[in-house]
Amino acid sequence: MSVTIREVAKKLNLSITTVSRALDGYDDVAEETRQLIILTAHEMGYVPNQAARQLRRQRSDVIGYILPAETPRFSDPFFAEFTAGLGDEASAHGFDLLVSTAPPGSQVEQQAYERWVHARKVDGMVLNRIHLRDWRVQYLAQAQFPFVTLERSLDPYEYPSVEVNGRYWFKMLVDHLVSLGHQRIAYIGAAPELKIQTDRFDGYRDGLQGHGLAFDTGLVIEGDLTSEGGYRAAERLLSIPDPPTAIACVDDMTAIGALHAAREMGWTVGLDLAVVGFDGIEGFEHTQPPLTTINQPVYQIARRLVQMLAARISGEPLEEIRVQIEPLLEIRQSTVGT
Amino acid sequence: MSVTIREVAKKLNLSITTVSRALDGYDDVAEETRQLIILTAHEMGYVPNQAARQLRRQRSDVIGYILPAETPRFSDPFFAEFTAGLGDEASAHGFDLLVSTAPPGSQVEQQAYERWVHARKVDGMVLNRIHLRDWRVQYLAQAQFPFVTLERSLDPYEYPSVEVNGRYWFKMLVDHLVSLGHQRIAYIGAAPELKIQTDRFDGYRDGLQGHGLAFDTGLVIEGDLTSEGGYRAAERLLSIPDPPTAIACVDDMTAIGALHAAREMGWTVGLDLAVVGFDGIEGFEHTQPPLTTINQPVYQIARRLVQMLAARISGEPLEEIRVQIEPLLEIRQSTVGT
């Protein structure tokens, strides 16, 4: 076993109280004593036991993130970039990051939240892929447990969040497509209970309506936020008698799949077909062809979330509780191919 | 605060012992009592406090991974895929994954190891980017703390690891290049203390020697395993009077940078210049042009490591302590462009 505070105290003929306080930097320990303690503790290789400290102080200095995915995929670039931001900013605040993965709405997910939140394994949680009505938000809000979210549910609670106006910016994408002359614009979406789906789909319809274009349910397909889903959906869309000239995808992963399908079916994306995504995932500017998208700074958003969470945990007031992030319309060759 | 075992016991007029045992599935509790306890505990929303349990049982059910990077980048595809494997397999064994990031050899790194290992925040550690002599390996081995590594240091300890024969497979890359007629083959490497650098560089020289090609120090540059490093190195290599016709890169990220630099300088990679990488990072088959590389299953490797670590932690014997993984030579257009 490791060396305990008791052993350090015994060696110095001091009480554990004094040792503890010296090490924690209280000012009611004689400077001389403090130096001696610090030195000896270091020499003996003393490191405070985290479990004991945690039990006593009622906090863990850990924040948690449970990746909401059917099949656990940290390697999805969105999650990778998001997790990166969480990890980096957490370190900066003296927190460690505990991660896991669970299918949304599953038993596993509930148990994970219980184990972490209720059992105090973490001091705060980060959520994304929020649902219109989200049990996680309800659970955490009711438990009065610190948490932050990317996007907000409709549940009426006060909690810090970062948002991007998906409706407004998706409309921008449609505007862009229309300005290029497109009239038949398809939409590949996601599960209807997801906040981003609702928002972006609304933006899609706003866009059509704004230009007097008819809304055609035959041009709307539900994907699953993976490239496979995008692939299958695009395959279907491009096989109908009167195929669309443009495909607007709810996110970049979906768009990648659509690009892939289109290429395989002999279309030249950027010329006879336009494809757009939403997210601005790093690295996706190198797809073939480069993808037109709404670029939101995922990494920065994650860091911002952790900053807010840290403030929440330490009880500091937040200047802004609902942060609005402005993304950028990034026009690339998937819509304006040479 | 959350509800404690004591409150459950009080409510049922039972001792906490009985409650504890019933919940932990011991068989010396009357079936009737057990059912009642389980029901009430659930109703009251009781979840055992992790800190207390951890303090008592002397384990945390957490495994740790500290990302060895100068600047914290979880979004580097290698780390993303690696972390993905760790997280997924950890879940499967009932472990959570604690992640952080620290510059190799830094104070921060040492402190992180102390905090996690010595202070028992984790039950085991996963290491990669191993050095020829690696203080982490020495530290953990001497502390008799469970850990596993991707690649092995030369330190003489017994510990589970997964390896890929970098020397052998890098030679395969060179063989491939030579078979295409290349005579001036450059090498962009990494810091010399890294095991992968030594191995792969040895393979590079083996390759040259095997074909009677001279080793030219002017064609060797040290990169840093980032695409920026690869970019700068390739820029220099392609600016010398008698530039190489092929560039072999120590890893895929470096190769991406090299591709980028070459393209910007007007070379057509695959035709007037060949570029190869090493790692087989998922998604890099879509670079422009697709990258010839040694494809090692990073995700699978990570999972295997966690399996071994889990066995180590629970004290189960390991059938194999040094696992050798066979990667694949993946020939793509960066060497055989159309």
Next chain:
DNA sequence: TTGTAGGCGTTATCAA
């Protein structure tokens, strides 16, 4: 089959 009690290693209260 159930209960009592000690201790895991800290921190914090209070007294000296």
Next chain:
DNA sequence: TTGATAACGCCTACAA
């Protein structure tokens, strides 16, 4: 400035 001592919540001999 320092020291006894009581929690924190749980598990587990051991006793009943």
